[in-house]
Amino acid sequence: MIPFVDLHPVTRLVSDAVAPRWASALESCELVGGSAVTRLEGELARCLGARAAVACASGTDALRLALQAAGVVPGMHVALPNLTFWATFEAVAQLGAIPVLIDVSPDDLQIDLDELRRAHARVRFRHAIAVHLYGWASTALSEIRTFCADRDVCLIEDAAQAFGVELDGRPVLAGAAIATLSFYPAKVIGGCMDGGAVVSSDPALVETVRSLGNHGRSAHYAHQHVGWSSRMAGLQAHYLLEVVARAGEIIDARRRLVAAYRGRWSDAGIAGRLRGPSGGITDNGYLAVVECDRPAAGHVAAFRRRAIEVRRIYPETIDQQPPARGRFVAVSDLAHSHGFVERVLDLPLYYGLPERDLAAVVQAAAEIIR
């Protein structure tokens, strides 16, 4: 079976370097927080072009902490795209806020600026989330940032999938007011357990996030907020330090695989388009996203019969998930995201995917996607 994702190449890449780190962490009993977490936060800020980073326990926690630090309270509206992982919606709903679902642009599959404008004229939300979906980002990202800044809308960038993405040759998050990351193991830069981070160039916001993630502490037994228990484990920070140190190699390899898919795809006569970012965005090789000409649900089993695992990310939009019913506002029929999820198919892609497997996937796609 050619798997959709295989984590072994990364765990094997770092295991020799991680083992002595873990031994010393166990010896020093730096199990939650500690010097490795502090070092990782410094490395993250440096790589991502932000002033500071706060590590936490997951990407979903990072979103909740960022939203809360940015002032989201129950009953407020928060705009977010209708095509994203469920956690983006979940974080907003868990804070008691009301999601305003915005359709995606068919051009880049990211939040649609025109609809964001229309929704703001109607709902006057003070917070919005732009998700850098699929390891790309919106071609209109600079305009989205300006639109939000001009209207005093706090824009939170959900970069769970976007470590290593660049805008005009610089880390995409260098221009973000506040952004969140996930280190779920299958991400481009994945940890050995759940993990996340908030990055920002606003020192006050960073300190609020840090306090919120640690029970709202101002001192060990003094609390300035009702916060959460969301700190990063020392063992995770040690592991991530070794993965982050190899981020260039991992991301370059993934980008080469996407390029190899693209090279083979064009001549294969497949009834589907291999999508990717445009404008000044450089992807991080997170996903190989195909938009088929026709509905794609039946293709998953056809690939499986050829011993290839493909996935559909995502087969349903946020508004189509049952728990979303009655819990959101929308200003359009969200038709672009609805149409896209019927036709989406994602091909195997991971650091270490053998070129012969990639060739077999394209061969199968030529037979299946017609």
Ligand SMILES: Cc1ncc(COP(=O)(O)O)c(C=O)c1O
């Ligand atoms: C866009 C997006 N946001 C948020 C998350 C949540 O991250 P985590 O699984 O680390 O909580 C993910 C993770 O899959 C994601 O893809």
